[in-house]
Amino acid sequence: MDEKTIRLTPPLREDEVRKLRAGDRVLLSGVIYTGRDAAHKRLVEAHTQGQALPLDLSGQVIYYVGPCPAKPGQAIGSAGPTTSGRMDTYAPTIMQLGLKAMxxxxxxxxxxxxxMKQHGAVYLVATGGAGALLARRITAAEVVAYPDLGPEAIYRLEVTDFPTIVAIDAHGGDLYAAGKERFAR
Amino acid sequence: MREISVSKVADTVRDLCVEANYDLPPDVVAALEVAREREESPLGKEILGELLENAAIARDDRVPLCQDTGVTHVFVELGQDVHLVGGSLQDAINDGVRRGYDEGYLRKSVVDDPIFRRANTGDNTPAIIYVDLVPGEGLKLWVVPKGTGSENMSGMKMLTPAHGARGVREFVVEVVDRSGSNPCPPVVVGVGVGGMMDRAALLAKKALLRPIGRSHPRPEVAALEAEILEAVNNLGIGPQGLGGRTTALAVHVETAPTHIGALPVAVNLQCHAARHAERAL
Known part of the structure; x- marks a missing residue:
């Protein structure tokens, strides 16, 4: 096994993203943004209608999450990943706008x-259902767009060593397919 | 006849909403521990360890296990000799959900209209409520917060009698296979067979309430459960779909009488955060 652990801080450059391989561990630090179905729909509609976007996506990372409300003393409530496939309709446009990691x-x-291959972007996965554990790596959270969407608003998160694995790399390498093949009987 | 105040129902539902979202049931924790022991994939083992650590954090810090605190299902077993006083049962249950989700800092995940408006109701109501009338003076409540990652991967098929047990097995395996990593494996697979379309779906959901490790009382159904579990784990999907031998923690099959020409099968997938809490009043 030659998987590596790589520390990345957005904004990400295309060359550093293209170096990543399926199975690599990536620890994210710095600023990332949240976005789910409703926010993606609005971003793509705004772009289609030629309107300005509420954030610059160049080199950025979007975390598919709708967090729980923060308890007093918490930066954020439980915050694990949601199912990415629901963003598939919108993701190519978002990558065209500069997004480098999902x-x-x-x-x-x-x-x-x-x-992803065309734009040099990567698909990272965090452990689904580990929302309490993952929230500990998020040190600050602030709504920056679409506050009316509640948990589906776009948040700016500050993270420290947020643990992810490269599931699909910018060359089409796919850990889901490889892992399944290895353990099927 | 026994009188029970609906405010007591509301208070209980409130508490169960919080408890279900913070405390992973002991049978699920035990199943994850066994899976971690047996898992052959090093990454799979590590992920199962993270899930156990996550459950411990949620329990100790009193926070939700998962941010998807779901649509709240409330199953009620109501004794026919109970007289509910002080208001409507439905309103009381929704009041309990509203308070539980507010005071427990749980995410509100319900939209009012599925097709057009899709506006968040802001308090996680309405709950999905099922009431079974039973003999006696008891009142039992189950609260099941069900997330959509697993729910969206559910499947339903109207098989015909000729398909038999083999057809049931093949369809269940097909549903789990195509769901891959989406439902947050390891999953619990709820299967409802029989009735008509609606009954099969409800049985599949109710099958998720059975404690992990308890087989169906009928030997031939228990054998089918074991056979499907083996086939599902041979898919190689593994923890979080990244490869491994633990795709499902359990397969629970529930059956009901059906039409002479029918064999409906519903599959309801439950993520590893198999949350539910129950209390008898």
Whole structure:
């Protein structure tokens, strides 16, 4: 096994993203943004209508998450990844706008993988259902767009060594397919 | 006849919402521990360890296990000799959900209209409520917060009698296989067979309430459960879908009488955060 652990801080450059391989561990630090179905829909609609976006996506990382409300003393409530496939319709456009990494869990469509290869983007996964554990790596959270969407608003998160694994790399390497093949009987 | 105040129902539902979301049931924790011991994939073993650590943090810090605190299902077993006083049962249950999700800092995940408006109701109501009338003076409540990662991977098929047990097994395995990493494996597979379409779906969901490790009382159904579990784990999907021998912790099959020409099968997947809490009043 030659998987590596790599520390990354956005904004990400295309060359550092293209070096990542399926199975590598990536620890994210710095600023990342959240976005789920409703926020993606609005971003893509705004772009289609030629309107300004509420954030600059160049080199950025979007974490597919709708967190729980923070208890007093917490930066954020439980915050694990949601199923990424629901963002597949929108993801190619978001990558075209400069997004370099998506963090979620679950399968992606062939069209998303093609867009990742084209734009030099990576699909990272965090452990689904480990929301209490993952929230400990988030040190600050602030809503920066679409506050009316509640848990689906876009948050700016500050993270420290947020643990992810490269599930699909910018060359089409796919840990889901490889892992399944290895353990099927 | 026994009188029970609906405010007591509301208070209980409130407490169960919080408890279900903070405390992974002991049978699920035990199943994850066994899976971690047996898992052949080093990464799978590590992930199962993270899930156990996550459950411990949630329990100790009194925070939700998972941010998807779900749509709240409330199953009620109501004795027919109980007289509920002080208001409507439905309103009381929704009041309990509203308070539980507010005071427990749980995420509100319900939208009012599925197709057009999709506006968040802001308090996680309405709950999905099922009431079974039973003999006696008891009242029992189950609260099941069900997330959508696993729910979206559910499947339903109207098989015909000729498909038999083999058809049931093949369809269940197909549903788990195509769901891959999406439902947050290791999953619990709830299977409802029989009735008509609606009954099969409800049985599949109720099958998730059975404690892990308890087989169906009928030997032939228990054998089918074991056979499906083996086939599902041979898919290689593994913890979080990243490869491994633990794709499911359990397969629970529930059956009901059906039509002479029917064999409906519903599969309801439950993520590893198999949350539920129950109390008898």
């Amino acid at each position: 963090v979620g869990k679950g399968l992606r469509s062939p069209a998303v993988v093609e867009a």
